[in-house]
Amino acid sequence: MFKSTSWRIFVISGIFFAITIIPFSLFLANRFSHFAYSQMGTYNQDRIDEMAERIEYILDKLKWYSLNMFEDHAVQNWMYASADNLLQNASTMGVLTKYLSNEPYIESAYLFSIRKREVIDSKVGLLSFEEFADLPMLQRIERAPGNFLRYFDHRIGNNSYLALQLPSTPVQKKRDGYLVVLFDKKELQKHLISGDGRADTVLSIVDDQGKLILGEWDERIEETIDNIQTGLKQGSFELNRAEGEAFVNYARLKSPEWTIISVTEMKQFREKAGAFKTVIIVCSLLLLAALLLIAYWNSRRFVGPFRRLADQLQRKLGVKGENDYGVIEQGVVILRDHYPLIKTEYLRQWLLQGRLTDGARAAIVRESRLLDYDWLRLAVIKIDSYYEMSEQYDFVSRKLLKYAIGNIAEELLGRPERPIEVVDFGSDHLVVLVGAANSSPDPELTKELMELRRQVTRYVKLDVTIAKSTARRVHDDLRKVYDDMNELTLFKFVSGDDKIYIEQDFERYADLQAPIDAAVHETLIQTIRSGKEEKVLAMLDELFARLQTMNYSECQFQLKLLLFAIIKSFRKMTSIQSVEGIERHLWQFATLTDVREWLKEETGRIIRLLGDQKGFNRKGKLVREIIEYVRYHIHDPMLSVDEIADHIALSAKYVRQLFHDQYGMSLSNFILNERLGKVKELLEQTNMQVTDIAEQSGFQTKSHFFTAFKKATGMTPSQYRDSKAGERMRQTAGKSAN
Structure with missing residues (x-):
């Protein structure tokens, strides 16, 4: 059986496929596991680094907001006033409430007047030092004010808060007043260190003493703190415990000197990786089985005829050999001196020389009736x-x-x-x-x-x-x-x-001939670079229409010139990687139409690759940055296009044009729409005075506010609030009736 070439090819192919696919599948599964493990660590580290940037940004913003609160004229006048002034007290309390209502992270605030020995508690009101309930904070203010403008932990009963004491620096040894802002830890934790709902990950923030600031605390966090290397801004390591392995990533904040720690359990990840490795191995075995079937069919289909030819040579000429190839080789040697082969050689000479010689004529007449x-x-x-x-x-x-x-x-x-x-x-x-x-x-x-x-x-x-x-x-x-x-x-x-x-x-x-100017190639290259795919396809249709007016040699020459120009201009993007491969690549096409269709696909792919290389749309990124800046500073009445342009380091003219081109409206109208949206939100959700709402939304004058709102909604602010209240009442009544 193994003398048959088809069986030998099948057996050899099966052995080759087995020794190639099985080790490769095991290697691929193992490499996948390592790659997935490293990618998980990289993903976690990127997430922690991004979280660190967000936390620093929010904490700096809260400091800036607290400084604005402290430097407010009403607050400063109250702290330095020497006598009771009920109007001043009420005004200061209102200012404090206004600031607190605009920042969801702030739980409450204390405003201390050392001169009057009074404190304004944002939740209670005006109190004397003797009536003030938060004695630890009062003692901190009177005895040792501590570090200014640095976050510290403060407890009131069973509740823990993140506190910030102002002013920013102790310029005077003894000040007339202080501001202490208390931040809600639960709210901060929900927005700063969200775990994306992953049950296998624990996120925590600790200070330089290892004390928990935000997040969860368990034994793994305590072990992690002991393993963190000092001096490194970020890092990762494995934590081996009796309960199982865990992957730790950490990143240090610049200010304050805190550390974010992420601990991820590896059990669930390893189970998924193991399941995927099993899938890879099973698929590889199925592929091996399919290849064996194909090898068997191929050997029977394509090599079988050679076996039949060898059998005919053995029967008719008595040729013997160790295998099919040996039989055919011996048969060719025997037939080489046979008269039919001599006849074929004379016919070949006749065609090449053009005319018959006497010897060739005699040989052909002997073996053929052609003459x-x-x-x-x-x-x-x-x-x-x-x-x-x-x-x-x-x-x-x-x-x-x-x-x-x-x-x-x-x-x-x-x-x-x-x-x-x-x-x-x-x-x-x-x-x-x-x-x-x-x-x-x-x-x-x-x-x-x-x-x-x-x-x-x-x-x-x-x-x-x-x-x-x-x-x-x-x-x-x-x-x-x-x-x-x-x-x-x-x-x-x-x-x-x-x-x-x-x-x-x-x-x-x-008669076909129509030379092509080299400038046509240059125009085509420039059109490809510009990304105009439809124009490129039209140019190719026109170019190939001209190629169809040439003979084969000239057509091949022009095609080689065209492909050379494309490869030279887009060497790293073409499927032909070298000039030497042009001629060999053209051999695979039976018609000029096939070349045209391939070249259309090739140029389309190059255009898409060129588009991908342009990367992220920088203009879109700038517009998003402008939008974020406007929404964050919408309460500022001095917000202007010039200020926005200075923020992103561009000219005001270019910022106006860029925003209009990308967003579809002028930047001034966008700012006005955002202010009006803020007004509607406050009218619907709060009981604030209309004038306070106008000020909170960044309108400089009342007249401008009322004019803009009436023009946008067709109602005055009071009418708008009343209409929304009426709608809510009707909806409530309808639900009750149902």
């Missing part, structure tokens, strides 16, 4: 994918395939009244010489040639192009006829016509 006729026709059968076939098969295999084509030609075309001879020139084509009794047209021959092409495609799995000459006398110069028909088979590449080419087609083919 019994005064007329003959010449047909060239060109294998379209010969160069691709050359890479797949060796010389002997190619010889056998062409031998099969010749056998089909003899069966279809050969008749007692019409002898034929098939000549193999050893390259990409065969020549068929057909004897004829006269020079009259033979339409049956054209039909039979079309059937020949169909059967070659079906049984030999090769596409061929056939060109047929008119009848010529046997003593005519056949070399020119052979050259013309051989050249005519190349016409299919240019025209794309799927037919039997006749000699009349050569006259049209020989």
Whole structure:
């Protein structure tokens, strides 16, 4: 059984696939596990670093907001006032309440007056020092004010707050007043160190003493603090515990000197990674089974004919060999000296030299009836994918395939009244010489040639192009006829016509010529760079229409110039990576239409790659930054386009144009819309005075506020509030009725 080439190929292929796929699948599964593990650490670290930036930004913003509260004129006047002033007390309390209502992170605030020994508690009101309930804070203020403008932990009963004491620096040894802002830890924790709902991750913030500031606390956090290396801004390590492995990432904040810690359990991750590794191995085994089936089918389908050929050689010529290849090789050696082979060589010399010698005529007459006729026709059968076939098969295999084509030609075309001879020139084509009794047209021959092409495609799995000459006398110069028909088979590449080419087609083919200016290539390259895909496709259609007016050689030359220009301009983006590969790449196309369709896909892919290389839209990013800045400073009546332009380091003119182009409205209208949106929100959700709402929304004057609001809504602010209240009442009544 193993003398059969098909079985040997199947067994060898199976062994090769097994020793290749199984180790590779195990290696791939292992590498995936390591890669996923490293990616998880990288993802966690990026998340922690991003969280650190967000926390620093929010804490700095809260400091800035607290400073604005402290430096408010009403607050300063109250602290320095020496006598009771009920109006001043009420005004200060209102200012304090206004500031606190605009910042959700602030729980409450204390305003101390050392001179008057009074304190304003934002939740209670004006109190004397003796009436003030938060004694620890009062003691801190009176005895040791401590670090200014630095966050510290403060407890009131069972509740813990993050506190901030102002002013920013102790300029005077003894000040007349202080401001202490208490921040809600739960609110800060919810927005600053969100764990994205992951149950396997614990997030915490600790100070430089290892004391918990925000987040959760358990034994893993305590062990993690002991393993964090001092001096490093960020890092990661594994934490091995009796309960299982955990992955730790940490990052230090610049101000305050806190550390964010993330502890992620590895059990669930390892289970998922293990499951995916199993899937990879199972899929690899299924692939191995599929490849074995394909190898078996391929060996039986394509190598089986060689086995049958070897059997015929053994039966008819008595050839022996160790395997199929040895039998065929010995058969070729035996047949090399046979008269039919000598006849074929003389036919080849006849076509190449153009005329018959006496020795060649005698040999051909002995083996063929072709010279019994005064007329003959010449047909060239060109294998379209010969160069691709050359890479797949060796010389002997190619010889056998062409031998099969010749056998089909003899069966279809050969008749007692019409002898034929098939000549193999050893390259990409065969020549068929057909004897004829006269020079009259033979339409049956054209039909039979079309059937020949169909059967070659079906049984030999090769596409061929056939060109047929008119009848010529046997003593005519056949070399020119052979050259013309051989050249005519190349016409299919240019025209794309799927037919039997006749000699009349050569006259049209020989006149093709239309040189292309090099500037056309440069224009095409520039259009590709500009990303105008539709224009590129139109230019390619026009260019290939001109290529169809050239003969094969000129067309190939122009195609090589075009591909050279594209590769030179987009070397790292083309599927052809070198100039040397241009000619080999063109060999795989049977027609010029195939080249055009491939080049359309190639240029489209290059345009998309060029678009991807432009990366993130910087203009869009600038517009988002402008929007964020406006919404954050909407309460500031001095907010202007110039201030925004200074913030992002661009000119005001460019900022106006950029925002209008990207957002579709002017920046001034956007700011006005944001202010009006803030007004509507406060009118619907609060009981604040309309004038306070106007001030809170950043309107400089009342007249401008009322005019803009009336123009936008058709109502005054009071009418708008009343209408919304009425809607809520109607909705409530409707629900009660239901």
